[in-house]
Amino acid sequence: MANLAKVSEATVSRVLNNVGSMKEETRQRVIDAAKVLNYAPSALARNFATSKSGSIGVILPYLPKVNMFSTYFFSEILSGIGSMSREFGYDLLLLFRPMDDVLNYYSQLFHTHKVDALIVLGSKEDPIELEALRRLKEEGRHFCLINQHYDGEGFSEVDATHEKGSYEAVTHLIQQGYKDIAFINGPDEYSNSRERSAGYRRALHDHGLEVNESLLFRGNFGRKSGHAVAPLVYARLNEVDALFASNDRMAIGLQQGLREIGIPWNQLPAMIGFDDSDIAELTTPSLSSVKVPFFHMGELAAENLLSRLRQSSLGLQDHFQIQLPTELMIRESSLRTESKEE
Amino acid sequence: MANLAKVSEATVSRVLNNVGSMKEETRQRVIDAAKVLNYAPSALARNFATSKSGSIGVILPYLPKVNMFSTYFFSEILSGIGSMSREFGYDLLLLFRPMDDVLNYYSQLFHTHKVDALIVLGSKEDPIELEALRRLKEEGRHFCLINQHYDGEGFSEVDATHEKGSYEAVTHLIQQGYKDIAFINGPDEYSNSRERSAGYRRALHDHGLEVNESLLFRGNFGRKSGHAVAPLVYARLNEVDALFASNDRMAIGLQQGLREIGIPWNQLPAMIGFDDSDIAELTTPSLSSVKVPFFHMGELAAENLLSRLRQSSLGLQDHFQIQLPTELMIRESSLRTESKEE
DNA sequence: CGTCTTTATGTACGCGCGTACATTTTCTCA
């Protein structure tokens, strides 16, 4: 390579990285030679020399539990991260959270130089996870959580306005004339479950309604857990006229469950889900939902991380906390007219 | 590290890789020292020294087009690949097919040592793609296609019995008494589209039915393309009593389209989709579908690739071609009784 | 106990880049 272009290895390196100054003619000579030999520098050696992996890790939940989350959630976020990473010339390393040893795992990903930055998806509050994240922060690593907030920790986060989204959804139901609104929430280990609950309560309160504790149900974000709640809801159907679910999958599971119990199509309670995943418009009636801009959240997480990485000379301690707005998508399931008469 | 354990660097390396012979006492001394110092060898240096990246690349379609495929498809396959890779100690590098320059891209991934093996998803027959794959084969690379077959090329492939699945689905419809079965297929660039078409034709033929060319429609696997076909189907509704779609998303789009046109719920034609994605049981009526074992396909692809990688000393030229069975999942949409009366 | 074999450990070097520094070439302006 260096021979063919009649220059030193160093010059080759400079040309290919566009570093330092060089004569245009030399530059061309090197580029031509590279083309002739179909030469490309070894990413491995380059990464080793610079001690940068050139890739950004994305932590996904422990594999068997991946299905607890909607595939929509991951695919949107991953696409967002992927599109931004590509612009920065980084690759995506997919990492599944190990069953044990999370504590060392996160930290060692950096220590062994497997990743230059980390994006954590599906994180939930538990002592070990928290400690692992704190350690990353102490070590000055570049990492970011998506769709999860840890209070007072100062982690970098990209989140959405779950409380507000929830508030608007419930308000919409109230404005449609519903008063007895059941709420099926996800696990409290997720900050957005807690926020959605808060939004639900605030909406009721602001409109002079009481929270009926017996109308609060708990699922795990899976469709089946929504399905499992159906009998409980059915038992109180006379005191319920609308349902608000903490995600679409539970909403749909619940809808199916109620229908299987035998509630006729046009007597289903009004219903709103959360996430506005692609399945929301597949059901009959189509499901109103609170849209969360997952794709954009992925983009922002990657962008902030990578741009900080680029000028890593600066003090690393500045973190970012971004909250993107949600948007209520009104469909048939929450409207008095269409959904009921058809 | 070496000092603390009072051994040479070489011994440390041997202990951590469990290579060569060593005294048990020394071994412990090294392990203890490693624990004390929280030492882990740099993956980067190790990869460089062995010139192996330790990760396996997964090619996904050009990003904006990812949504053409069902997220179910990717998430299942990725999970399968991921679970097997983890067992082999490999990581997953997510790679989006570039818009241009595919030809060099694939090959250079190996040349620059970014990946040790490649799994290509969403591949479709086009001259450049084919040439890029041929080049990989010439270079003796370890790679594998999932859910796509190239005739007579001798690529490693993990596929499913699409023809048979299609045959069984159509046969089922015929046995339910349907005779005029429209078929909405995906693009012919995908081998499984062609196979599904073949299965459809064979089933009709075996049961003494003619193929009515005016009942063949074409979509692009997206829900909208199914939706777009609805008016065309509607125009011939008197000559159609059942619909077979080449994937679930088109089936559901079609179903929605027909309903929007005003076909009452209980007069929808019978319908069967393909893939058996999670959305098949979300619709009303629930959608019969041909199940494709994507997760297992991902596992097998990774397993075969990685086990060959392990004993890479052998001649690399042996390829594998695996076909997994599909399974017809019968639900409401294809049954005379339930779906029609309810 | 001495020699030969086996086992355990140390030494030295290369993997293929990036880059600080040394050196050469080219340019500038008197």
Added chain:
DNA sequence: TGAGAAAATGTACGCGCGTACATAAAGACG
């Protein structure tokens, strides 16, 4: 045209492992 500055290129070395080979320690056996 020559000295000094700027631009272009070359030289040398390190990044942190794995590993072939050399060497030392431990066993085997007569």
